Amino acid sequence: MSYENLPSSPCFIDNRARVVAIQSSMKARGLDLYIGSRPRTLSWVLDAFVPWRSYLVIPAKGDPIVFTFIVDSTRLADETWLPQDNVRAYAPMGGQDQVSALQSCIQDELGLSKGRIGVETGLSVYTPEGNLTKYEWDALEAALPGFELVNSHELVDELQIIKDAGTVARFREASRIVDEGQKAARVALEDGGWKGMTETEIAGIGALAMRRAGSVSEWNFAGLNEISSGYRTALGACTPPTTRVFEAGDPLMLDFHSLFKLAMGDHSHNYLIGPATKAQRRHADNFVDLVATVLAAYRPGRTPSDMASLMMDRAEALHCADFCYPGCEHGIGLWGDEWRIGARNDGPFPYWTDPDHVYAKGEMLICAMQYASPDEKIGFRYENPIVLFEGGCEALSKYPLAIEEIR
8 A cells, every 4th residue: 555644744634533524514414424526525535636536435434435437446545545445446337337336335335224415516617526417416316215415515615624734734845846847947948948949848847847846747627737928828817838939029927736645736927038018017017016915915804805806906006907807816725626715605606706705714725816918918827825824824836926037
């Protein structure tokens, strides 16, 4: 078994304590069983990479049982803390499909004949959210007569909001790794190194440096390491690299991602390839001012709407509000948990961030800001994980906040 999680390590996670916390919340909600299907739940409980459609069965007492696609079950059993017998495979064979496997586990192995089962479903802007589908819901209801399925994803979401010390340590390391990628990219670009270089090439240079520093993946489903240059910097916050060759006068955005023990490093840094115009410099200075203003304001007690208003007020004062996206953050957790802020689903728009969610000490999010002037073919992006402490926040990437001109 390759799983390592020593109590002496700063990255230690008490996995069984997490399970007990879930079971305690299940009892309070009157749930007899919980089936987790979202990557955020699988990552948080199993402490292992789970890319295939999987189902985590959490009983009222004892260790969970996970069912994953047969091609990946042996690897998962080797890399998670669960006993090997608790990692099961499903396959397209008689009695071994997903629904049959769950039915047998619940009725025959756990000995349950009725009760309330918490499941995870809903709406998301994030493609691999992992919510239970209508087909799965209907099939489980048909296979488990006498049971009531109850959408209960807030149970896990509430437990994940405040990050424990081991999780924060993992994110710090992931951010250190991202900074190594940014350093390598800066060296490659300087002294005319950018000439003849493409977006895909600089993405690879950053990726190699991060791998050497300990990253196991460029995790982002929106394009791994996201790179944009020239007019593409004003296209929005999803820019998989292309074979576009850098040109003099280009703005350039490097958004690098690392993965360390399921914690995700994420930092965007911007450049101007000289000669920069006065208009480009003005936009760049405005953006740096906005990011610095927002980072200085983050602290427990603030809300998403409060932070957005603060950012836009500063943008109005700088006469650049027309170029700003009206938000400055998104959620972050372990792999597969990358979007919604807050745990509860009682905001004005179901399954979106609650604008009145009040941040607490120990909470973590991504400061994510986008600035774009399509007519002038220029834009910037800033992303950095931050953890909130009493009176402020810690930006986990330590790469300097600046938009330099390189020649």
